[in-house]
Amino acid sequence: MSRTQFHTGxxxxxxxxxxxxxxxxxxxxTVLVGGFGMAGMPVALVDALxxxxxxxxxxxxxxxxxxxxxxxxxxxxxxxxxxxxSFPRQHDSWVFDGLYRAGRIELEVVPQGTLAERMRAxxxxxxAFFCPTGVGTLLAxxxxxxxxxxxxxxxxxxxxxxxxxxxxxxxxxxxNLVYRKTARNFGPVMATAAAVTVVQVDEVVPTGALDxxxxxxPRIYVDHVVDLSPATGPTTDPTTDPTTEEPQA
Amino acid sequence: MSRTQFHTGxxxxxxxxxxxxxxxxxxxxTVLVGGFGMAGMPVALVDALxxxxxxxxxxxxxxxxxxxxxxxxxxxxxxxxxxxxSFPRQHDSWVFDGLYRAGRIELEVVPQGTLAERMRAxxxxxxAFFCPTGVGTLLAxxxxxxxxxxxxxxxxxxxxxxxxxxxxxxxxxxxNLVYRKTARNFGPVMATAAAVTVVQVDEVVPTGALDxxxxxxPRIYVDHVVDLSPATGPTTDPTTDPTTEEPQA
Amino acid sequence: xxTVTSTxxxxxxxxxxxDEMAAVVARDIPDGSFVNLGIGQPTSVAGHLxxxxxxxxxxxxxxxxxxxxxxxxxxxxxxxxxxxVPVTEPPGAAYFHHADSFAMMRGGHLDVxxxxxxxxxxxxxxxxxxxxxxxxxPAVGGAMDLANGAKDVLVMMTLFAKDGSPKxxxxxxxxxxxxxxxxxxxxxxxxxxxxxxxxxxxxxxxxSVEELAGRLDVPxxxx
Amino acid sequence: xxTVTSTxxxxxxxxxxxDEMAAVVARDIPDGSFVNLGIGQPTSVAGHLxxxxxxxxxxxxxxxxxxxxxxxxxxxxxxxxxxxVPVTEPPGAAYFHHADSFAMMRGGHLDVxxxxxxxxxxxxxxxxxxxxxxxxxPAVGGAMDLANGAKDVLVMMTLFAKDGSPKxxxxxxxxxxxxxxxxxxxxxxxxxxxxxxxxxxxxxxxxSVEELAGRLDVPxxxx
Numbered sequence: 001m002s003r004t005q006f007h008t009g010x011x012x013x014x015x016x017x018x019x020x021x022x023x024x025x026x027x028x029x030t031v032l033v034g035g036f037g038m039a040g041m042p043v044a045l046v047d048a049l050x051x052x053x054x055x056x057x058x059x060x061x062x063x064x065x066x067x068x069x070x071x072x073x074x075x076x077x078x079x080x081x082x083x084x085x086s087f088p089r090q091h092d093s094w095v096f097d098g099l100y101r102a103g104r105i106e107l108e109v110v111p112q113g114t115l116a117e118r119m120r121a122x123x124x125x126x127x128a129f130f131c132p133t134g135v136g137t138l139l140a141x142x143x144x145x146x147x148x149x150x151x152x153x154x155x156x157x158x159x160x161x162x163x164x165x166x167x168x169x170x171x172x173x174x175x176n177l178v179y180r181k182t183a184r185n186f187g188p189v190m191a192t193a194a195a196v197t198v199v200q201v202d203e204v205v206p207t208g209a210l211d212x213x214x215x216x217x218p219r220i221y222v223d224h225v226v227d228l229s230p231a232t233g234p235t236t237d238p239t240t241d242p243t244t245e246e247p248q249a
Numbered sequence: 250m251s252r253t254q255f256h257t258g259x260x261x262x263x264x265x266x267x268x269x270x271x272x273x274x275x276x277x278x279t280v281l282v283g284g285f286g287m288a289g290m291p292v293a294l295v296d297a298l299x300x301x302x303x304x305x306x307x308x309x310x311x312x313x314x315x316x317x318x319x320x321x322x323x324x325x326x327x328x329x330x331x332x333x334x335s336f337p338r339q340h341d342s343w344v345f346d347g348l349y350r351a352g353r354i355e356l357e358v359v360p361q362g363t364l365a366e367r368m369r370a371x372x373x374x375x376x377a378f379f380c381p382t383g384v385g386t387l388l389a390x391x392x393x394x395x396x397x398x399x400x401x402x403x404x405x406x407x408x409x410x411x412x413x414x415x416x417x418x419x420x421x422x423x424x425n426l427v428y429r430k431t432a433r434n435f436g437p438v439m440a441t442a443a444a445v446t447v448v449q450v451d452e453v454v455p456t457g458a459l460d461x462x463x464x465x466x467p468r469i470y471v472d473h474v475v476d477l478s479p480a481t482g483p484t485t486d487p488t489t490d491p492t493t494e495e496p497q498a
Numbered sequence: 499x500x501t502v503t504s505t506x507x508x509x510x511x512x513x514x515x516x517d518e519m520a521a522v523v524a525r526d527i528p529d530g531s532f533v534n535l536g537i538g539q540p541t542s543v544a545g546h547l548x549x550x551x552x553x554x555x556x557x558x559x560x561x562x563x564x565x566x567x568x569x570x571x572x573x574x575x576x577x578x579x580x581x582x583v584p585v586t587e588p589p590g591a592a593y594f595h596h597a598d599s600f601a602m603m604r605g606g607h608l609d610v611x612x613x614x615x616x617x618x619x620x621x622x623x624x625x626x627x628x629x630x631x632x633x634x635x636p637a638v639g640g641a642m643d644l645a646n647g648a649k650d651v652l653v654m655m656t657l658f659a660k661d662g663s664p665k666x667x668x669x670x671x672x673x674x675x676x677x678x679x680x681x682x683x684x685x686x687x688x689x690x691x692x693x694x695x696x697x698x699x700x701x702x703x704x705x706s707v708e709e710l711a712g713r714l715d716v717p718x719x720x721x
Numbered sequence: 722x723x724t725v726t727s728t729x730x731x732x733x734x735x736x737x738x739x740d741e742m743a744a745v746v747a748r749d750i751p752d753g754s755f756v757n758l759g760i761g762q763p764t765s766v767a768g769h770l771x772x773x774x775x776x777x778x779x780x781x782x783x784x785x786x787x788x789x790x791x792x793x794x795x796x797x798x799x800x801x802x803x804x805x806v807p808v809t810e811p812p813g814a815a816y817f818h819h820a821d822s823f824a825m826m827r828g829g830h831l832d833v834x835x836x837x838x839x840x841x842x843x844x845x846x847x848x849x850x851x852x853x854x855x856x857x858x859p860a861v862g863g864a865m866d867l868a869n870g871a872k873d874v875l876v877m878m879t880l881f882a883k884d885g886s887p888k889x890x891x892x893x894x895x896x897x898x899x900x901x902x903x904x905x906x907x908x909x910x911x912x913x914x915x916x917x918x919x920x921x922x923x924x925x926x927x928x929s930v931e932e933l934a935g936r937l938d939v940p941x942x943x944x
Contacts, residue, residue, distance in 0.1 A: 003530035003552060036782045036819075037805040039798060062819075089860035100858055109859045112781065113823025113866035117375070120820040125604030125647065126366070127397035129378040133827060134865050136900035138851070148376035148406070157397070174563075174590040178462065181816060182782045183799035188818040192605060208589030213427065214463035215592035216818070218562045219554070220532050220607050252753035252775060285559045285596075286582040288575060311596075338637035349635055358636045361558065362600025362643035369597040374827030374870065382604060383642050385677035387628070423786075423813040430593060431559045432576040437595040441828060457812030464815035465595070467785045468777070469755050469830050 004175030016048035034166035064088035118159035123192025164194035173207035175222035253424030265297035283415035313337035367408035372441025413443035422456035424471035563591035603647035625672035645676030786814035826870035834871035848895035868899030
């Protein structure tokens with residue numbers, strides 16, 4: 001059912017456009033966008049989302065855009081109604097800052113670990129959880145609390161996405177993913193938390209070339225893969241070409 | 250503080266005895282024991298626990314012992330007051346079956362995924378969570394329930410261990426672990442959920458020989474390592490011998 | 499699951515063999531599905547899945563893309579299915595720990611699971627973990643997680659117990675595994691859809707809907 | 722943390738420089754600790770940790786065993802610390818995703834974290850994420866997770882704000898990051914223990930406990 005689709009084109013942008021079109025993303029949806037700053041940020045997919053035109057979006061991401069590209073460009077284009085993030089304010093978050101001060105964008109600030117855990121809960125079928133983070137602070141105001149084992153906890157609910165846009169290092173021919181260093185960050189969690197997950201990868205390797213012990217995101221969470229390698233373009237379907245010419249990732 | 254200690258001896262049993270002694274395990278404690286059937290079962294450590302003598306134990310493990318060895322031998326030795334598991338009844342669980350029918354052991358049956366998730370919660374600092382598994386069944390009786398997003402959930406609490414005994418495939422010289430195939434099962438979760446984690450490994454490889462992308466249990470969760478490789482015995486401390494002669498694991 | 503527009507009654511033959519039941523279940527699993535096969539009879543469905551259908555098997559003990567049973571030198575004690583039977587690792591497999599494995603299940607990511615049962619009720623309640631007998635040792639394993647987790651829960655069972663009593667019942671008398679969780683019930687004589695407000699017979703083998711209606715305590719409907 | 726048996730007053734010198742403050746924090750981190758250093762000034766503690774002390778650094782963006790800042794050809798945009806500064810990967814490192822990284826933190830597995838602060842109260846409340854100003858854009862990052870997660874939370878800050886008001890206060894006026902979570906406060910003129918029922922001055926630089934007592938609104942005690 002959720003067999004991974006691979007998208008190609010004469011350019012990476014074309015492939016990304018095809019993936020966004022196939023994802024079923026529409027205005028009003030909640031979009032999970034990977035990355036911690038620019039590490040792991042799926043810039044090609046966010047650019048494709050801008051071209052796609054969906055608006056009134058709720059974006060869940062750790063930050064609220066850097067500089068004028070990627071997520072910042074999506075915000076600048078007026079497509080985002082609300083941002084859910086842990087750390088909007090950065091030295092180069094002028095696009096968000098301007099929209100926020102002008103009252104043109106909503107903001108929900110969530111502690112970073114709670115943001116990750118709420119998405120993990122959504123992916124894992126956990127409806128809500130009692131968490132000690134934020135107890136006694138503004139961010140817990142109005143939330144149910146409970147003392148468990150002598151420690152106060154606040155109830156946090158699962159945070160689900162309609163679509164996740166993430167970056168990974170490599171996919172094999174069936175959609176298993178590995179990441180690179182700290183660019184892994186939110187990608188694996190967001191992939192589990194969205195109804196549809198779109199991934200941009202640095203390269204697609206033959207099925208069998210990834211060590212099954214080292215796969216971080218199993219194929220079941222991956223719906224659409226965009227190959228950013230220079231070799232992208234109309235090629236054979238990697239699922240039908242499972243030769244093992246690449247080393248273990 | 251929790252820097253990993255490596256235990257050696259002229260035999261693997263001696264090394265395991267040293268690790269159990271160093272773990273601080275005492276009567277009355279809750280012990281998490283890895284493995285799914287015999288895959289991943291830390292037999293050398295369970296045997297050392299029998300020799301150690303601690304009793305009145307609560308054992309958390311997926312099964313309640315197979316045949317007459319390992320966990321079954323611990324039960325047969327009368328050291329276990331209570332078993333918390335998902336699946337005690339197996340074709341070769343005659344030791345447990347006899348004790349249970351004689352009223353000489355307590356049993357708490359927990360759905361397998363809830364068992365894993367309760368330990369994951371303990372390791373992750375989550376006090377309790379709302380879970381759909383078991384709703385409307387005997388195993389949810391007396392538990393708080395709540396409807397979230399139209400679906401009924403039952404509240405499950407974190408399950409913590411004093412000591413975890415697990416099996417892994419390889420440790421590097423600082424305690425990072427990788428597992429082998431489906432022998433991974435409960436090991437990584439239990440390592441996070443216990444105050445002290447003791448691991449038996451097939452071999453210790455030099456620090457730097459494990460791919461940092463493929464480490465499953467980071468060193469912070471590992472307190473004591475017992476090397477079961479034939480080469481075990483009084484050797485140099487692997488932390489001071491970080492040569493990289495082994496291939497990536 | 500596929501849509502059935504009218505009930506098919508195979509009156510020119512006898513009931514299904516166990517192997518034929520497994521083949522019927524396999525026939526109904528959509529191509530490309532992610533599937534968990536329960537311990538026991540459901541495991542036999544694997545042998546009837548066409549390789550080109552691209553069905554991907556999950557095993558609760560931490561593997562996606564599980565291969566067929568291992569034989570001879572392939573046997574590796576570190577690589578088993580949920581029934582602790584040695585299996586193989588085809589290209590494209592991935593391993594994960596138990597919390598991640600059940601997160602995959604509980605999170606609704608599996609398309610289909612196939613389970614055995616003591617009883618299924620007309621509204622899709624499942625009883626398959628405990629006979630309720632006073633001296634029985636309860637053992638649930640992953641049954642409740644699977645019953646609540648997969649998008650479609652298919653049950654494979656004989657329609658009648660050894661004492662002749664029906665196992666498709668108005669309400670389960672054995673302790674429940676899950677409430678309203680079963681989509682379809684595959685038996686040797688009939689295939690039932692229990693996902694809606696009424697029990698629909700989709701197919702029969704060696705018997706008719708009318709004959710079945712006389713032997714069961716639940717109202718049956720045609721597709 | 723080490724136990725201090727009597728307050729040490731360094732009256733033969735002036736206040737600590739920023740670099741000296743970092744060295745004092747590093748001095749107090751036990752060998753073999755797992756440590757998270759917050760963004761900004763706390764990051765500078767890394768440079769004062771003796772390699773043979775075996776302190777292991779955690780970064781919230783998914784790495785344990787983080788190496789020093791990267792320079793020149795070592796710089797890799799996929800390998801940064803929480804402040805998005807490029808770092809290096811020494812042998813023994815491990816990567817993990819964000820939920821696992823914060824599970825490590827929230828689960829109480831880190832021994833020490835070092836954070837900056839706007840204010841710390843006498844009972845160890847921390848305010849370091851929000852000035853509360855009406856036009857301020859709130860941004861919390863991992864501060865609340867760290868404040869609640871590590872066994873010992875060490876704060877590094879100047880003792881007085883630019884307007885001269887003390888930052889060690891009877892009760893925080895800025896919005897809180899965490900309640901009763903701080904163990905020690907490292908400033909340029911004094912080191913305070915705020916983990917107990919009263920504020921204990923463990924060490925001073927260029928001033929005396931008496932002089933400090935006159936400038937702060939919280940009762941001070943000697944070790």
